[in-house]
Amino acid sequence: AQKVTQAQTEISVVEKEDVTLDCVYETRDTTYYLFWYKQPPSGELVFLIRRNSFDEQNEISGRYSWNFQKSTSSFNFTITASQVVDSAVYFCALTPRDGQNFVFGPGTRLSVLP
């Protein structure tokens, strides 16, 4: 069975603070894909990143960075110098290579206060 856990239900930070959103997953597949999506108040999910299980390199994209650690089954997401526009619900997701099962975590609601 596959499972994605986002233990942080809600996080509030003040603008310009750094914040890390945790994602822990469970899967028996050796090949799988991990994703992060952002859902702003408008409701439409926005794709942020995809990572396959063979690529453990961390990635940085502007103020966003991702730390994939297979040893701890974690795929954490850090926002540096947060901004009010970062306020949204963030979802971590997992799927095996054949795409037969899609599992999203419960989401973390991030509020960035001015």
Place this chain on the structure above:
Amino acid sequence: EAGVTQSPTHLIKTRGQQATLRCSPISGHTSVYWYQQALGLGLQFLLWYDEGEERNRGNFPPRFSGRQFPNYSSELNVNALELEDSALYLCASSLYSGVSYNEQFFGPGTRLTVL
């Protein structure tokens, strides 16, 4: 390039009625996914269609059904509506080669309210 589109934006029905939701994928995408996002429950996977066939379905009763048309657009039908079916229904599309899996692009959703 147009994104994933969904119609209608809002839908109000009463218990026992049927609802039909529609989705048009990004041009070139063959896979369409449906999710239910009920308040406080996150995204629950409903259905996956690829090349006109149902590939997988989530843990939902049979009154949730759908289809994919030759142009890859899709319909989600919910029969015998219940109050707890009230939710945001999200459609997503992606390229699926059968070997690797690509990210899903989501539409704006259809908010279904069952009275």
